[in-house]
Amino acid sequence: MTTRSTKLPGVGTQYDISTRAGRRVSVVAHQDGRRFLAFYTPDDPDACQATVPLDPDEAGSLAKILEPGEAQTPGLGTCGLDIDLVTVRIPLTGHSPYSGEVLGETKARTRTGASIVAVLRRTGPVPSPTPDFRLETGDVLVAVGTKEGVDELTRIISGT
Template identity: 65%
Template sequence: MSTRRTTLPGVGTQYDFTTDSGQHISVVAHKDGRRFLGFYDRDDPDACLLSVPLTPDEATALSHLIDVEPADAARTDGVDLVTGHIPVTGRSPYAGRPLGDTRARTRTGASVVAVLRRTAVSPSPGPDFRLSVGDTLVAVGTREGVDALTGIIAGG
């Protein structure tokens, strides 16, 4: 499989790859988190047969579905631990606020071990780390704790 990355000024980045079977697929990653999947004609690499727009939440969900090695539960001393990826959307009451305002560990027992941002990864973010729309929190805890934190971040 070959992959090509192209910067699209003012838009984001386009990733093109060709599968071993010869199918050309393109992903356009917009700066605002939106994604577009493009499927191209094998005989005409400029002819897009289908374009599928995805919201940031849809792109995250799809990436989890096609991940060949998903983060499954790990068993530790009789406690099932899971890793969750929690998107910070424009509807989150914590967008623009410090991570400490969530009181995640106190309220749910789950820990935020990293924040994925389009431009960087922040491992072990402290309570002063300011969350932004488009961030993805990587949380570890029980299934119940991670699910509760997902609800808190979503504003539920």
């Protein structure tokens, strides 16, 4: 296992971890306390599969869970909800009515309950895109929601 840190001026620090199995995971620690986890494909260690934004509380909870030797993590429990969430990738083709439009125009969460949590673009991933983020043909939207919600969002984005 190897680790490497890289200062990101004005942002924070990126920590790269290469596991013994050859997988690569990164954590970008922003100066304001936010964290982003990034996962990379084993066959192309530079291709980001997905990113997960974490606020300071979420990052702290994850750190407690990952700490070796912890049989039970104090303060963490079940919330009593049994919700099956799925993550999908939705390609944005030239046939989409949202190609060239801002993300907010999709009204994804309002219409489907699903959230667009990242946009994968050829130039790199964009975690937590804002409503004014302009979509382009070739983007891949990463959405999280119920199966029904992401299916409906896929239909809406594809324009079918």
